[in-house]
Amino acid sequence: MMSVPSLKRRFAALVYEGVVLFGVTMAAGLVFALLADQRHALSWRGGLQLFLLAVLGLYFVWFWTHGGQTVAMKAWHIRVVGPDGAPPSTGRALGRYLLSWLWFAPSLLVIGLNGWHESGPIWTALGIGMLAYVLLTLVLPGRQFLHDRLAGTRLELHRPAPRPARPTR
Template sequence: MTDPASPPLLTTAANLTAPPLRRRMACWLYEGMLLFGVVFIAGYLFSTLTQTRHALDNRHLQQAFLFVVFGIYFAWFWAKGQTLAMKTWHIRVVDNQGRPLTQARALWRYVLSWLWFLPPLAVGAAFSLPGGELALIVVGWVLVWALLSRFHAQRQFVHDALAGTRLVHFQPVETPKRNKR
């Protein structure tokens, strides 16, 4: 008997396997493209509210604002199971037992997901690297970070293992279509 207070399992233990790395990275790239819209709307809102006239004015405050907006975006959708990109690629995020994420766990996953970018950005800042070299280091780090999932027992990304979450294949149940006469 299950505890009525605990959320239902979204998938069985047999279905907790990670989607192939190629599909997860395609979803990751698609998510990045979709975030352009989020950045555009959030940047416009920030610029309007702060009356910023030049892109470099209030730069650090705008970056902090975008960090918070991204956190809200991802925590909201991950707690519901999927972002739009994840729906497209039939990927769902669940906890290690296959249950939906809580807002707190989704937020923790968001914070840990910055491990995709913060280490190379810190190196770039420490050594004052020009844009081209920094881009190369970021791309190299992302590739290494993604390939590290091949060494995890369940093929999960490191930030998912640390957050107690996992990406799983999720095929939505199709509803039968009614005949229209």
């Protein structure tokens, strides 16, 4: 059985994933702006948000179903697997993607219900919500995230087999 990656390793992969996703969302935003003939950043805002939700879903589902690792997960030797230890099926990966929004959903609900628009309360709510979500791993079986438990997936520490040494001449 593979071991569970530490929270430190998972956080490092999350930060790296954020850098990768910055580029993905910028490119997707440009494509959307060109296709929608968007002339102002706030026009078609809802459409852009749905488009980005779909693009991010495609990104994650494709990588998770094709080897179980995104670029960041590969760099940090983390792999997502289904109950059988293989990369998750498309349906399971899509479920994991949608359930992973539980990281933010409670905080976003609090922000929306309170009508907050200032960055201070918004970042505070998001920070507290994400910290609470991470702390759940301390009580959940296998130290997995809630969305993994609900989706029937798990994260594993995955170190590929070492490559054979190249012969010297």
